Amino acid sequence: MDAAFRGLCKVAAWATLLLIAFIALRIARAALPAIHQYGAGFMTGTTWNPNQSQFSVLPEIWGTLYSSLLALAIGTAFGVAAAVFMSEGFLSEAIFRVLKQVGLEYHRIWGQLPDRVEGLLRNLIELLAAIPSVVYGLWGLFVVIPLIRPLCNWLHAKAGWFPLFGSDLSGPGMLPAAFVLSIMILPTIAAISRSALVAVPSKMRMAAYGLGATRWETLLGVIIPTALGGIFGGIVLAFGRALGETMALAMLVGNSNKISVSLFSPANTLSALLANNFPEARGNEVAVLMYVALVLLAITLVVNVAGSLILQRTSAKIGEGQ
């Protein structure tokens, strides 16, 4: 009985370990016919034409990387700012000061307000991650696109010579997709960066303050450099999420098979391509889509493993320092 239970637990552990390998093998085997037929040229060509059995995914690879990097730029700026805001206690300090003016700062109930509001803020940021991506897609379609469209078209009319504004926004496009994507990865960056910032030993902060540094001299000179490894790991993990995110992109990116640097032109990504073509795929196209999935798997797996390794290293390092 005891041995059987232990055996069962070990089998479950092996199953978890082998799951990724099994998934990869399964997809690779289904993709084999397409790999033989199209080879490496699959990743460098630009046509996707099921009627003539011509398939290649360079525009999708470009769109995946471009949208993810754009989202990462926006998401990192706001995510790290939110993490600093939460870890430095700006909010609780402000509320404490207000309470002090009223004389309630050590009151039994009011005195808890600073911590409570800070916890609420943390939960609100986490809530951004709890909303399903298809709801973000719906929101992007009916709120974001109508909202930014006049501005985008004005930019195109006034500064159309600038490559980023090289086309007008006729509906779905790269910018709304990247914008919504950035909101979806922001909580990941904020949460991981926050825990990296909080993990910096308070001795270092005290030392910097003791030398007369201002709050931001301490942050930029001591705390953020120390937490940089953790923040970077969070950014890499968020990049992995952005690369694999499907629904918001399938709804907002425009599903157009072309390579363009313009922020407003429709594009496509690997995951959106899968989402749009798989339900109706027949025969040969299934193998081709499995090949697409394999490319996506390879890209995301490399990024995810890198991110997890960075986080593991840095948390081990901080653990040793303390």
Next chain:
Amino acid sequence: MSSGDLAHPQEFGRNSRGIRFDPFRGVDFPELEKSLMRPRTLTSLLLSALVTAMCLLALIPLFSVVWMLLWRGGRKLSLASITQLPPAPLETGGGFGNAIVGTLIMVALATLISAPVAILCAVYLSQTEKDNRFAQGVRFAAKVLTGFPSILAGVFAYGAVVMLTGGFSAIAGSIALSILMLPTILLTAEDAIRMVPSKMVEAAIGMGATRTQTVRLVLLPTALPGILTGLMLAIARGAGETAPLLFTALFSNYWPMRGGHFDLMSPTASMAVLIYNFASLPFDNQIEMAWAAALVLVLIVLVTNIIGQSLSRRQIY
């Protein structure tokens, strides 16, 4: 603190021979005071303001989404919309009752598949040394799996189930979802089991319990709130997933029943796929329906999330 408070040399500024001196001679007090006119303080203040503004800006989308859901979805939501079948194009009325049932069935099934494996695996991990190579490998695999693109779980289930059984089905959808739910349950359960005080385990072993008895009678019941938290978080995630269901469970305009019992081997509707399908249709009724379904879906996800989080806070140990 102002310079006036400190500058009383006659109070404490005497040396050992009693001769008065000014300990603050040469100190420029106005220079020491915090002043907004100085670049250092000004930079610090401006950066603080910038960070505050960015953090608040980051929350605007959340409020916008919630507002739109309540406004556009709440308008349409009614008893009919959660009990009736989806409308045909240009038809008025209708609902998404079958999608609610479909989502519940598939998430329940996915939980039944992934929870036993995840919890057993968590028991195994928590009972091995922290630096065991194999356990570290499993933990790392689970962490990588948390970032696994959801659509690839769908592709895998398509290759492993849909191609084998020859059709889209609720089973295929559940298997895809279970892959995504596994790591959440596993990692939270392991944490919860590790939190159990070692005194309790030692007491059980001291009374002659076997490893299995200790796990079954002491570890799992004590860690239950934490395990349930992980379970609820995983369910919340599974309910909101769309991509893994698109081409495994597909969609259906009918109830997932045949002959009085649930039919798990045919295409099944789900809330998430309904929202995706209806959002791109050119019919107002369907678009309103998508908003109402989104409101219900977000409510399900948030309530599950909140229940899960409140469970583990109530831990007594």
